[in-house]
Amino acid sequence: MKKMYVKTMTVAAAAVMLLYSCKRAESMDSDFQGPPSASAALSTKIAADEVSVLNGWLRFPSKDAFASVMKVLHGQYANGEKLAGWESQYSKRGFTSLRKLYEQIDADTTEYRRMPTVDSLIKTGKILDCPDSWFATVLSKDGLIQIADTVYSFKPGKEKGDGIAIPARHAGVIVRGGDFSSLQGAVLHETSFRWGPMFRWPDEEPIPGPTGLPICQYPSGFMPNWWGQKGKDVYASNNGIVFPEHNGRQVKLNYHRWRVGYIFYASAGVRVKMWKHTRFAGWQSVTYADEMLIEACCKGKVIIPGFPLIPFNEQTSPGWPMFARYAENNFEKTMKWTATGLFNEIWLDHFNFHFKVNYRGRIVERDIRE
Numbered sequence: 001m002k003k004m005y006v007k008t009m010t011v012a013a014a015a016v017m018l019l020y021s022c023k024r025a026e027s028m029d030s031d032f033q034g035p036p037s038a039s040a041a042l043s044t045k046i047a048a049d050e051v052s053v054l055n056g057w058l059r060f061p062s063k064d065a066f067a068s069v070m071k072v073l074h075g076q077y078a079n080g081e082k083l084a085g086w087e088s089q090y091s092k093r094g095f096t097s098l099r100k101l102y103e104q105i106d107a108d109t110t111e112y113r114r115m116p117t118v119d120s121l122i123k124t125g126k127i128l129d130c131p132d133s134w135f136a137t138v139l140s141k142d143g144l145i146q147i148a149d150t151v152y153s154f155k156p157g158k159e160k161g162d163g164i165a166i167p168a169r170h171a172g173v174i175v176r177g178g179d180f181s182s183l184q185g186a187v188l189h190e191t192s193f194r195w196g197p198m199f200r201w202p203d204e205e206p207i208p209g210p211t212g213l214p215i216c217q218y219p220s221g222f223m224p225n226w227w228g229q230k231g232k233d234v235y236a237s238n239n240g241i242v243f244p245e246h247n248g249r250q251v252k253l254n255y256h257r258w259r260v261g262y263i264f265y266a267s268a269g270v271r272v273k274m275w276k277h278t279r280f281a282g283w284q285s286v287t288y289a290d291e292m293l294i295e296a297c298c299k300g301k302v303i304i305p306g307f308p309l310i311p312f313n314e315q316t317s318p319g320w321p322m323f324a325r326y327a328e329n330n331f332e333k334t335m336k337w338t339a340t341g342l343f344n345e346i347w348l349d350h351f352n353f354h355f356k357v358n359y360r361g362r363i364v365e366r367d368i369r370e
């Protein structure tokens with residue numbers, strides 16, 4: 001069959017929609033998660049109960065059910081805690097999430113482990129990189145998820161965000177694996193905006209230490225949008241003192257902001273994470289900082305073709321800007337998410353991120369304003 005390829009947006013179309021949104025911004029709801037539909041009032045509890053496991057992946061009966069479940073996950077597990085508890089009701093039926101797979105691979109913390117770490121597998125394109133832990137919770141270990149009568153496949157190594165929508169009648173073929181793009185009715189989606197090349201893990205040049213400005217005070221000028229994760233590895237404190245080793249192995253801190261889209265789901269968020277270098281397997285997140293504090297603020301628009309743009313302005317914690325965690329190796333926060341049964345995307349106008357980490361008395365603090 002002839003392969004179908006869908007480009008989600010052109011620069012011209014995006015420009016038209018951005019212009020149109022300026023006239024509608026005052027009247028739009030910033031908490032919008034998807035277009036209105038007949039079943040928009042679906043109970044989150046009913047939606048969660050209706051989720052089933054099919055061929056090792058989760059099946060949601062409708063786009064509203066999927067959006068409702070994501071609302072529960074982002075609401076009740078806003079800091080990524082206890083996601084494993086939510087998954088457990090489905091793991092008993094044969095479901096292993098991508099998030100759980102990450103945990104299983106890096107469960108071996110022995111000093112001489114030789115099996116590659118998650119970080120190594122991601123960098124070699126052997127496992128899907130999903131920076132959003134909440135989406136990784138509903139995605140199977142093989143990068144599969146079903147909504148109504150469509151199965152979506154996200155393969156590792158696809159830095160442009162390519163995903164394939166496949167009619168569920170091909171479930172048997174999907175289970176066997178292989179190239180799904182040639183299946184009858186399969187549609188390949190380019191899932192994120194790219195006005196230019198997307199460089200993975202580009203180095204940022206933030207201002208060391210706090211600026212004293214409110215976190216939601218944005219700089220002037222245009223912010224080029226990027227797909228993926230944007231941040232840097234840090235190996236020493238602000239005064240240049242290298243981090244103490246962990247069991248004789250090198251330690252680093254990675255901070256990044258993410259902006260990703262997966263056809264029917266998109267999100268933007270921030271993360272700081274401690275890593276230790278293993279002797280043979282690569283970097284592994286098994287060393288803990290004494291204290292992690294983050295604050296962030298972002299502004300932009302949710303883009304869904306055929307609907308007016310939805311403006312938003314989100315920050316980590318209104319009224320208490322700095323989130324704090326103690327004895328932690330990973331601290332993350334989803335700033336904005338959107339979920340529909342259609343293509344959707346988050347367009348960022350600004351994205352500020354300030355964090356401070358104390359690792360055994362070594363202080364790292366950065367202020368990124370874009």
